[in-house]
Amino acid sequence: MSLALRVLDLGSVPVVRSQAVYHGIAEAMRAGDDPVLTLVSPDAPYVCIGMHQDVAAEVDEEYCRQAGLPILRRQVGGGAVYLDRNQLFFHFISPRETVPRRVTDIYAFHVAPVLAAYQALGIPARLRPINDIHVNDRKIGGTGAAQIGDATVFVGSFMLDFDTATMARCLKVPSEKFRDKLRSTLQDYITTIRRELGQVPPRETLTTLFRLHVARHFGAALRDDKLRPEEEAAIVAWEQKLQTADWLRQPGTRRVPEGIKITGGMHLGEGVHKAPGGLLRVCLLSRDDRVAEAHISGDFTCLPASGIETLSGALAGMDLRDDLPTRIDPLMTSLGLDMPGVTALDLATALHNAHRPVG
Amino acid sequence: MATVRGCVFPDDLYYDVPNNMWYREEAGGTVVAGMTTVAVALAGQLVAVTPKKAGRPVLAGKSCATIESGKWVGPAKIAFDGEVIAVNDALVAEPGIANADPYADGWLMRVRPATWDEAKKSLVPGNQVAAPYEAKMAADGFAGCVCKT
Numbered sequence: 001m002s003l004a005l006r007v008l009d010l011g012s013v014p015v016v017r018s019q020a021v022y023h024g025i026a027e028a029m030r031a032g033d034d035p036v037l038t039l040v041s042p043d044a045p046y047v048c049i050g051m052h053q054d055v056a057a058e059v060d061e062e063y064c065r066q067a068g069l070p071i072l073r074r075q076v077g078g079g080a081v082y083l084d085r086n087q088l089f090f091h092f093i094s095p096r097e098t099v100p101r102r103v104t105d106i107y108a109f110h111v112a113p114v115l116a117a118y119q120a121l122g123i124p125a126r127l128r129p130i131n132d133i134h135v136n137d138r139k140i141g142g143t144g145a146a147q148i149g150d151a152t153v154f155v156g157s158f159m160l161d162f163d164t165a166t167m168a169r170c171l172k173v174p175s176e177k178f179r180d181k182l183r184s185t186l187q188d189y190i191t192t193i194r195r196e197l198g199q200v201p202p203r204e205t206l207t208t209l210f211r212l213h214v215a216r217h218f219g220a221a222l223r224d225d226k227l228r229p230e231e232e233a234a235i236v237a238w239e240q241k242l243q244t245a246d247w248l249r250q251p252g253t254r255r256v257p258e259g260i261k262i263t264g265g266m267h268l269g270e271g272v273h274k275a276p277g278g279l280l281r282v283c284l285l286s287r288d289d290r291v292a293e294a295h296i297s298g299d300f301t302c303l304p305a306s307g308i309e310t311l312s313g314a315l316a317g318m319d320l321r322d323d324l325p326t327r328i329d330p331l332m333t334s335l336g337l338d339m340p341g342v343t344a345l346d347l348a349t350a351l352h353n354a355h356r357p358v359g
Numbered sequence: 360m361a362t363v364r365g366c367v368f369p370d371d372l373y374y375d376v377p378n379n380m381w382y383r384e385e386a387g388g389t390v391v392a393g394m395t396t397v398a399v400a401l402a403g404q405l406v407a408v409t410p411k412k413a414g415r416p417v418l419a420g421k422s423c424a425t426i427e428s429g430k431w432v433g434p435a436k437i438a439f440d441g442e443v444i445a446v447n448d449a450l451v452a453e454p455g456i457a458n459a460d461p462y463a464d465g466w467l468m469r470v471r472p473a474t475w476d477e478a479k480k481s482l483v484p485g486n487q488v489a490a491p492y493e494a495k496m497a498a499d500g501f502a503g504c505v506c507k508t
Binding site for chain 2: 051052075077101104107144147250
């Protein structure tokens with residue numbers, strides 16, 4: 001074995017440190033240093049937003065304040081997530097020159113031992129490119145990548161258990177109906193080690209398996225180590241930075257449509273459109289650019305009244321990249337719907353407003 | 360214009376090959392900076408660009424902007440000390456411009472270098488960039504600018 005990998009198993013750490021640790025180690029890393037794997041869990045729950053998100057737009061800050069949930073911004077992309085002690089975070093931190101440069105390759109390179117550890121537990125995890133880990137079409141964990149200083153950072157977590165209700169409660173959503181849908185969707189499409197196995201293995205079992213597969217995959221000699229003074233200093237500096245209002249409150253600049261990514265390819269969004277006949281509101285769960293579920297509501301008139309629910313159901317499977325008005329119009333006709341001031345084009349517009357295309 | 364493994368490099372620019380940045384001299388002592396086709400090919404479709412604000416100093420080898428591709432966050436590193444004169448607001452509003460047109464509409468910022476003549480010595484002129492980029496791509500195992508996914 002030629003590669004030496006320092007392993008820093010830090011156990012349970014305070015919330016801020018659980019994020020600061022990889023930022024600080026990366027910043028302190030120099031060319032020629034050994035890569036590092038850190039294993040850590042937060043000792044309390046919190047909410048973590050992506051680098052370019054706007055905290056006020058993404059998080060229900062009032063709920064978090066009342067619930068005592070801190071909110072932190074990470075220098076890694078992606079969306080807002082609820083994190084707690086039921087997740088075992090792993091962070092691979094490597095000098096840039098030692099790992100692939102192309103983003104898709106960074107994920108493929110690092111995720112293999114994660115999948116192997118899940119599989120060794122009896123969970124058939126696989127990578128859903130680019131960066132989701134799935135078990136039978138349910139997501140069991142997300143991953144992220146960044147360059148911090150001169151280091152490439154790959155982060156993720158083993159999902160021991162997951163509180164979907166609190167996750168749904170923490171996020172800012174357009175309506176309580178949407179929140180209900182978010183909660184049930186998370187419940188349907190997120191899985192955990194507990195859900196797959198019926199129990200959570202001891203932490204040591206998981207870390208031992210993971211370390212074994214990390215060593216095999218990278219051909220690396222793993223060496224338990226402690227934080228170096230320069231790493232500790234950099235982590236402390238990041239702890240301070242992560243808690244400043246300037247860092248948390250920086251304006252979000254992520255230019256993607258609203259809504260919530262449930263898994264790779266699956267998105268929950270709400271679209272609103274003002275038609276001459278009234279306001280249309282569509283809560284859309286899309287999967288690979290097709291309608292998985294749609295719920296149409298609003299202050300328009302539909303006769304018969306039950307017709308709108310029938311129409312919502314009939315939209316399932318529709319390809320959102322199609323010319324939607326020409327698909328919806330015959331549905332309205334065949335269902336005999338009378339919707340004064342609401343055309344197929346209006347419904348298509350509301351659907352379009354709720355949809356975030358894959359890719 | 361040089362083409363290396365499908366990545367193009369206009370002749371009239373200067374390049375910081377290790378950091379995948381380009382620079383265009385302007386009259387009046389300012390320089391326009393941007394990311395090369397290699398930078399955006401590595402990152403993928405950009406979803407956010409946050410450059411340092413106009414009036415702020417930038418330091419050689421340090422980040423002048425943070426970019427996010429949805430699956431990756433990283434810095435754009437500038438090659439010299441200077442001051443940000445202007446940023447490309449259109450790019451901030453629509454980061455995908457950098458993927459579509461990295462050498463023109465996708466420019467990142469206008470900078471007044473502290474000592475441009477000195478900075479230029481560390482950069483590679485466009486008419487000489489093919490060989491160093493081929494060497495870098497070979498060392499990095501970079502297949503080229505056609506997306507593999």
